[in-house]
Amino acid sequence: MSATLRERLRKTRRSFNGAFSVAKRLKVDCEENESSSDCPNNNLPSHKDSELNATKTDVNFVSVEDVHRLSSGTSSAASSPINSKDSFHHQEMLQEKKLLLKKVKEKEDTLRRLKMAKLYRSKNNLSELQSLIEKWRKGSQLLLYELQAALSAENNKVTLTQLIESCGLDEKLLHYSRTEEDFTDQ
Structure with missing residues (x-):
């Protein structure tokens, strides 16, 4: 594999913010040698991955920031469920906001129709x-x-x-x- 391609893959891995940690576990150097002895624990999940899976089973929703913090190892296990609960609460609030906006739009449409009917009836006796x-x-x-x-x-x-x-x-x-x-x- 060329050096430029390897460098691009490394930059891509660092900038990846997806919910899956598979892309971060890729080992470019191991693919060059194609031997499993050079890549220790290639098939075994790491401690960070098991922590991520445990967090996913405890809470229904895990935000992208939580996954990023878990994979980088900067957050503690005690603060992760609190943040995920906050993000879950935030998602619930966003859904409720969307629902309320939809109801307001429907009410405004009904009000507009009623005003038009009133105007028509008052204009045309x-x-x-x-x-x-x-x-x-x-x-x-x-x-x-x-x-x-x-x-x-x-x-x-x-x-x-x-x-x-x-x-x-x-x-x-x-x-x-x-x-x-x-x-x-x-």
Whole structure:
């Protein structure tokens, strides 16, 4: 293995902050010689690794900082569970914060919709709109009757159904019944 590659691997191992200590246990010099006698305890877990595994089984969550401290050997066994409990508490608080932010967003959306509905109802008085629709319907019905009378005077017998279809009007809006061939509300 070249010297530059070996140096890059060493720098990578030092800067690695992952939750797995496998990359830190790699021995570049042992790979060059490819003999297990040159690498003592290559397959045996170290004391630091067993301490890490014991900490992982005691606490559900271990932060990256705790793993880094355990692998470097700077923290004591007594302070590690406290820090991991703090980090677990911190994770719980972050999850609760996300949940609360989601609920606040939903409430804001509901409030926005309610404000829009209130604005629409205050801007458009429903009883006034209903009276305008009825006036339009009665005016349209009278106009269709007059149009039918004018076309009948020219010797063309035209039904209301033919007039409504030729004008492209909706029968439901006009309250027109095809079976009776008349308007239902007059």
